[in-house]
Amino acid sequence: MQNETLQFIKDLNKKARGQLIGRYNVAIFVIMTVAFIQFIVLSMTEGAYTGSASSYLLRLVISIIVDLLTGALIFGKSQFFLNLVRGIEPITPKDMFAGFKSGIIDKAICIQAFYTVISLITSLPSILLSLGMFEISYEEYRSITAVISLINIVILFIEKLFIGLSFYILSDNPEMSVREVIKKSFTLMQNKKGRLFLIYLSSLPLLILSICAFFIGCLWFLSFFETMLANFYLSTIGEEPANPFTRPEPTPEA
Amino acid sequence: MYTFYRKMVNNMDKYLHEEYRLLMVRRARNFGVASLFFLFLLFSFPIVAGFLGFFAILFAVLSKGYNDKMDREAAFGVKLGVVSIVISIVITASAYIKLYTDEDYRRETFTYIDALYGEQYKDEFGVTPSELVEKWIGGTSNAK
Numbered sequence: 197m198q199n200e201t202l203q204f205i206k207d208l209n210k211k212a213r214g215q216l217i218g219r220y221n222v223a224i225f226v227i228m229t230v231a232f233i234q235f236i237v238l239s240m241t242e243g244a245y246t247g248s249a250s251s252y253l254l255r256l257v258i259s260i261i262v263d264l265l266t267g268a269l270i271f272g273k274s275q276f277f278l279n280l281v282r283g284i285e286p287i288t289p290k291d292m293f294a295g296f297k298s299g300i301i302d303k304a305i306c307i308q309a310f311y312t313v314i315s316l317i318t319s320l321p322s323i324l325l326s327l328g329m330f331e332i333s334y335e336e337y338r339s340i341t342a343v344i345s346l347i348n349i350v351i352l353f354i355e356k357l358f359i360g361l362s363f364y365i366l367s368d369n370p371e372m373s374v375r376e377v378i379k380k381s382f383t384l385m386q387n388k389k390g391r392l393f394l395i396y397l398s399s400l401p402l403l404i405l406s407i408c409a410f411f412i413g414c415l416w417f418l419s420f421f422e423t424m425l426a427n428f429y430l431s432t433i434g435e436e437p438a439n440p441f442t443r444p445e446p447t448p449e450a
Numbered sequence: 451m452y453t454f455y456r457k458m459v460n461n462m463d464k465y466l467h468e469e470y471r472l473l474m475v476r477r478a479r480n481f482g483v484a485s486l487f488f489l490f491l492l493f494s495f496p497i498v499a500g501f502l503g504f505f506a507i508l509f510a511v512l513s514k515g516y517n518d519k520m521d522r523e524a525a526f527g528v529k530l531g532v533v534s535i536v537i538s539i540v541i542t543a544s545a546y547i548k549l550y551t552d553e554d555y556r557r558e559t560f561t562y563i564d565a566l567y568g569e570q571y572k573d574e575f576g577v578t579p580s581e582l583v584e585k586w587i588g589g590t591s592n593a594k
Contacts, residue, residue: 214516218462218470285461402511409504416508440467441516 201391204431205398211437212423215281223419226276226292230269237262249327256323260312267308268295274363277426283438299370306374307362314355318348353396357389358382364429384432395428467515474513479523481506482530489534489541496538503538506531550587 216223241258245251269292276291295304322341325332332340361381366372372380385392399421406413430437462470485502488495510524510531520528549556560580568578 210514210516210518213512213514214467216512217467217474217515220474220512283462402508405504405508405511408501409508410501413505413508416512420512439516440462440464443463 201394204391205394208395208424208427208431209398211281211427211439212420214439215283215427215437216419216423219280219287220416220419222287222289223277223280223423224415226273226289227415227418227422229289230273230292233269234262234266237265252326260316263312263315264305264308267304267306268301269293270308271295271300271304271363271366273422274426275367277422278364278367278429281423281426281430281437282435283440283443294367300366303366303370303374303377304363307359307366307377310359310362310378311352311355314351315348318351319344357392358385360392360425361385361429361432364426368433384429388432392428395424399424471513471515472521474509474515475521475524475527478506478509478513478527479530480527481509482527482534485534486530489537496541499534500538500542503531503533503535556583556587 238259241255241262244258245255272292272295275294276287276289279291280287295301322344324330325337325340359378359381361384362377365377365380365384369377369380399417402417402420403414406417427437481502485499485506488499488502506527510520510528513524514520549559560583563579568580571578
């Protein structure tokens, strides 16, 4: 069983590396554009903060709205990588805006809301601290917020083990309701959470390597990781991804 | 732009795939060579050499594609990358150790750094680099 899981992860690695050959430019373009849009919009929310409690709350509300809207972008990114692993041609960066279509954007926002709400609940203590509701020193504030951020990351990670496939499922079944999508994600992830966890673990060495490469290497790593997750989704639904080596050669015209 | 992607990305058969994979293999080798170049010819950039070495390893790993084993050229890039990372770490560490232990060298270095960035640091952080080092390690008092 253990060897089988290791072989599965090795295969996913191999497929992701192979599928990205010759397509890193587009994949990196998509990753960069999504990250850039998120960065620009989030830095605009910083402008709302003037130091007062009311401006802090306003910034919080704006950042929640922005976080919800990024659901559409994340959906588009998932769709792009799903098309890439399936070998659907032409592969274009336009796919990353697929989440803004009517009928999809509301569902993508609803799925993203699961992450936003959990994130909001776990960071509630740090929000209250920032508003000055408790008298504590700056050092205490820093250490408490660091612990809360760590807890937040762990909880979001656990959440990903359950509903991490939602955007892929929505991409395949746009007619499904959000409830059905989440339910299907839970069903697909049954007995596979350990595998997804191992996928995350197995990508750690490459992540460290890409961080050591002046963080620029993260662009290659993220493309690789997203492709690996899309391959994982295909494996859960029992679909074989595209492979140019198994593709039938075109017959010469007479 | 659309035509560019159409040409670059689509209609990927096994021959085109192999061609692109070999491009990546060469990129890994080139980064390995560049890292050594930065290390030996431009001796004052060991950190850049280290970064390029990591890039060489990253590209070499990714250039395996569907194969289990790395190409010889990519493996060569990895070797060069590892060598340059190790040497750059040794050079950087030895520079820091010398700075920490040799008082004259420290004074000389921070006089130079203060002349370059002293005012800027004073404006931004209220302290010059030499004052900061004087507080924690000592031995830069003449550089004020």
